[in-house]
Amino acid sequence: MKATTWVQPTIVTVQDVPDPKILNRRDAIVKITSTAICGSDLHLLDGYVPTMQTGDVMGHEFMGEVVEVGADIGPDKLEVGDRVVVPFPIACGVCTPCVQGMTSACENSNPNAGAAEKLFGHPLCGMFGYSHLTGGFAGGQAEYARVPFADFGPLKIESDLTDEQVLFLTDILPTGYMAADFCDIEDGDVVAVWGAGPVGQFAMDSARVLGAGKVIAIDKEPYRLQMAEQAGYTTVNFDEVDVRSVLLELTGGRGPDKCIDAVGMEGSHGSPHIYYYDRIKQLARSETDRPYALRQAILSCRNGGIVSVVGVYGGMIDKFPSGSWINRGLTLRASQTPVHKYLRPLLERIERKELDPTRIITHTLPLDQAPHGYHIFKHKLENCEKVVLKP
Amino acid sequence: MALDSQARPSPSEIAVVGRALGVVSAALGVPLVARPADVADAIGVGRKPRARLAAQIVGGRELAAAAALLVRPSAPFVWARVAGDAMDLTLLGRALAGHGRRHRNRTVAATAAAAAITAVDVVAALRASRSGSATELTASTTIRKPPQEVYERWRAFSNLPEFMAHLERVDVLDERRSHWVASAPFGSAEWDATITEDVPGERIAWRSDQGATVPNEGVVRFVDAPGGRGTEVHVQMRYSLPAGGAGKLVARYFGEEPHQQLDDDLRRFKQVVEIGEVVRSDGAPGGKRARKEFPQRPAQPLSTDEYTEVTW
Secondary structure (H helix, E strand, O other): OEEEEEEEOOEEEEEEOOOOOOOOOOOEEEEEEEEEOOHHHHHHHOOOOOOOOOOOEOOOEEEEEEEEEOOOOOOOOOOOOOEEEEOOEEOOOOOHHHHOOOHHHOOOOOOOHHHHHHHHOOOOOEEEOOOOOOOOEOOOOEOEEEEOOOOOOOEEOOOOOOHHHHHHHHOHHHHHHHHHHOOOOOOOOEEEEEOOOHHHHHHHHHHHHOOOOEEEEEEOOHHHHHHHHHOOOEEEEOOOOOHHHHHHHHOOOOOOOEEEEOOOOEOOOOOHHHHHHHHHHHHOOOOOOEOHHHHHHHHHOOOOOEEEEOOOOOOOOOOOOHHHHHHOOOEEEEOOOOHHHHHHHHHHHHHOOOOOHHHHOOEEEEHHHHHHHHHHHHHOOOOOOOEEEEO | OOOOOOOOOOHHHHHHHHHHHHHHHHHHHHHHHHOHHHHHHHOOOOOOHHHHHHHHHHHHHHHHHHHHHHHOOOHHHHHHHHHHHHHHHHHHHHHHHOOOOOOHHHHHHHHHHHHHHHHHHHHHHHHHHHHHHEEEEEEEEEEOOOHHHHHHHHHOHHHHHHOOOOEEEEEEOOOOEEEEEEEOOOOEEEEEEEEEEEEOOOEEEEEEOOOOOOOEEEEEEEEEOHHHOOEEEEEEEEEEOOOHHHHHHHHHHOOOOHHHHHHHHHHHHHHHHHHOOOOOOOOOOOHHHOOOOOOOOOOOOOOHHHHHHHOO
């Protein structure tokens, strides 16, 4: 089959690889009908996530049709022919975190848990196409994928919703929703979102449906800000204005009640000297992440507010504003998304047309053109917001 | 725990013996440095400048040994004392060989004393180093099943090789005895083991029988975890590699990190009990055979040949 594989930092290719096979009794093989490139794939592309190997199949946002099931999967759970959306965290469904709904902390799904434990103190769950720290599972930017624990993870789509309407349930829609969910939004809350990429857009939509009074989008790409503006949000271009003063102005001096970081480790900064300070430290491997958005979100948030982090950070950061955080009583919340628990509620919101995930799709390309998709998404060319690939 | 406590000195024993030897070193070193000529005369080698210089060098060495042992009493420094003893005996032997009759009895007495000290040092050094050849490991995990069930899964020894990377086979001989076959960096090791304690739902302790190439013993405890969290499994074990400390270094060179392996074994035990099998990925398709963690094979589907190799 054809698959998008990682070659070396900044290079991916589409090549022929063997077809996936059942390895565990609760596996299923899915023939992929739609898959997407995620912002976090760009961190893998650029080599910021350790333990990538040449030949690793990329991709953790995919859906398709079940073509084979393992011996332990009963027909009441999943059958050949079922149309499924596959959550990016691989979760067993029976360990304590899974039973409690924290599937992204599954204790059984990562065969390389020992290695992840050394970096993070405790292991991570397994994930599709997301380095060997999360298990070394082949991803879904391919024609087929092996899906472990297929009787627990995948969501069957039995209505006539299009792929484009449900594909983002795999990751970015639940991730954006979780960001807003962490904010415990109250009536009249002002929610500021750093990053108007796909996750940021969905965080804004989710803040809206959860009752925010005003939603503010912060970015520097005019086309991304325009997309947010069209959806009804206030926009701030950090390349043109001082973010903190504008936020104070927009909130009567209080600061946003809730701040969401949907940027992560490869952020940009309006001031070149600050950008290059962190960029050089990152290149020298003396920090792994450039946390501009996180720093600014903490400093901007009102006293006693909530800072919700869904941008991906990978290791260590410098100049963390701990004084602002503790003295002003901020709550900092973050997680890899336990996608499973958001699947059904979000599917219902899509069915009720409260959320329209298709609004962010700017490019639909054949799988063969995945490297081009990575290129335009990374460099923000052709007004690229979200690339969907069709195998 | 039931681990054999005589085979190995406790860290505090090394500290006490090491410090005592440090005091002995200081008691010898001070007069040798302060009044070298008098000491040389007292042991019957005369007051000549050469004897004086030798006494001062030996004294300086004793003071250094004293400082090392008092600050950090440990096996290497006790061995350094043994090396010093060898030097002393050599010097005294030369003195005896070239000796006139005068004061010869003093030198003989000094040599006898040095030999006695050497014997004490050698015994102390050997005891202190025995800790270097045994590896002691602890690891724990929590499994979402009741203690009795988790105990039963472990107690069925013949199933252990499913998740323990090094075990190839376990044959249960009778209620208490079993035969174990494990792979080692060089070839394989086999031994018989006896259960020394067996409390259903609570603990299993074992010890290898006489003559095992890799003598080992340990205890596994099954503890009810608080708030219905299942069962805490606590493993404590100890084994001695045939070549002692050198064997450990060699094993590490071949990528065998014992603590990591026991952790991984327990993680796979949890998988087997909770989900029924060891989880496999494309990067680590061999389950427990994914011994060396990195580099792995790429995270892409297996070829038919690789598939045949890794699966049942």
